[in-house]
Amino acid sequence: ALCLCLCLAIGSMCARATAADDLISYGQCGINVFWKLNQAGTLTITATGTSPFNSGAMFDNSITERPAWYRYRQQIKTIIVEDGVTKLGAWSFANCIEVTNVSIPASVWSVGNSAFFGCSKLSAVDMQPESIEFGRMAFSGCTVLPSIIIPKTAAVTNCVFIDCPNLTAACFLGSAPSLAADAFEVKDEQGNFIKNPKLTLYYIEGENGWT
Numbered sequence: 001a002l003c004l005c006l007c008l009a010i011g012s013m014c015a016r017a018t019a020a021d022d023l024i025s026y027g028q029c030g031i032n033v034f035w036k037l038n039q040a041g042t043l044t045i046t047a048t049g050t051s052p053f054n055s056g057a058m059f060d061n062s063i064t065e066r067p068a069w070y071r072y073r074q075q076i077k078t079i080i081v082e083d084g085v086t087k088l089g090a091w092s093f094a095n096c097i098e099v100t101n102v103s104i105p106a107s108v109w110s111v112g113n114s115a116f117f118g119c120s121k122l123s124a125v126d127m128q129p130e131s132i133e134f135g136r137m138a139f140s141g142c143t144v145l146p147s148i149i150i151p152k153t154a155a156v157t158n159c160v161f162i163d164c165p166n167l168t169a170a171c172f173l174g175s176a177p178s179l180a181a182d183a184f185e186v187k188d189e190q191g192n193f194i195k196n197p198k199l200t201l202y203y204i205e206g207e208n209g210w211t
Contacts, residue, residue: 027068030058037069041077047084057087060112067092074098083107088115111138134160156183171202176209
């Protein structure tokens with residue numbers, strides 16, 4: 001019995017050590033929002049105990065003030081935002097050039113300016129919110145992104161999907177949103193921005209505002 005207890009204890013300690021060793025780094029990225037990056041390249045964002053004072057919002061960043069995981073940006077392959085996070089801060093994941101897929105839960109109501117700017121290998125965005133606001137250039141420069149689903153209530157501001165030349169389908173789940181004229185522009189051969197000639201907008205029949 002003693003041997004069995006010792007084996008179980010050692011096994012538990014080894015399991016915890018393995019789990020800890022699997023992490024590259026971790027930290028805080030909001031008042032009650034935390035991040036961790038594992039060896040597989042998965043960056044996970046988690047919020048705990050949301051309240052009026054702990055809203056689940058990530059801190060905003062800037063082109064000169066990047067988040068702590070920016071130094072590992074070439075190792076990040078997948079971004080998982082867990083339920084409870086409400087806002088993806090400005091410049092949070094910009095230039096994570098190896099990211100291929102992102103999961104955004106229903107709790108998120110805002111994607112900040114340039115949040116996914118320059119994620120040049122991003123090919124899939126699982127977006128589950130029913131209502132969301134997109135900041136300026138939120139997905140700018142996601143050059144291989146083939147399609148996007150826009151939630152029922154959305155504000156699509158300036159340049160949200162600008163310079164996404166392989167974006168061929170945008171599916172709107174609700175009424176026609178307030179859509180900035182340059183939201184989906186791409187560069188032509190002379191480097192001028194024009195409407196994306198490859199893009200088709202899809203909508204659900206019967207929703208308001210579509211013609």
